[in-house]
Amino acid sequence: EKKRLQSVDDVELSRHNKRSDCWIHIFGQVYDVTPYLEFHPGGVDELMRAAGRDGTPLFNQYHAWVNYESMLKSCLVGRFSGNLSNLK
Ligand code: HEM
Numbered sequence: 001e002k003k004r005l006q007s008v009d010d011v012e013l014s015r016h017n018k019r020s021d022c023w024i025h026i027f028g029q030v031y032d033v034t035p036y037l038e039f040h041p042g043g044v045d046e047l048m049r050a051a052g053r054d055g056t057p058l059f060n061q062y063h064a065w066v067n068y069e070s071m072l073k074s075c076l077v078g079r080f081s082g083n084l085s086n087l088k
Helices: 010-015 044-048 056-063
Strands: 006-008 021-026 029-032 076-080
Touching (some): 021 044
Parallel strands (some): 006 076
8 A cells, every 4th residue: 555645845854853753864765764763773863863863965975875665665654845054
């Protein structure tokens, strides 16, 4: 069953910045990583640095080679439609 994808802007993304509700933007896509947090090999705290924000620079810095699209397929919320510069 395919989930309906949403369009997510910066205001909406930044609301999901908690351990219990954590969305991250990576390369134009927004993921709800809440269920993935405890499985992240780099730890919860590291992943939470990108909570409700643009995780692309940190992701690239630590492991640009990781296949996040495949790993987070079931976590995809939808495309990012906001302004990245509002997320700093
Ligand atoms: C390690 C996935 C985001 C920091 C890893 C590894 C995976 C992974 C698979 C193990 C890599 C290996 O084989 O060595 C992901 C996914 C992300 C994500 C799917 C997307 C949401 C981030 C972010 C940060 C981060 C945003 C930094 C703020 C780290 C660190 C390690 C790590 C520091 C190294 C842990 C160690 O080897 O001690 N991550 N990561 N990751 N990740 Fe992430």
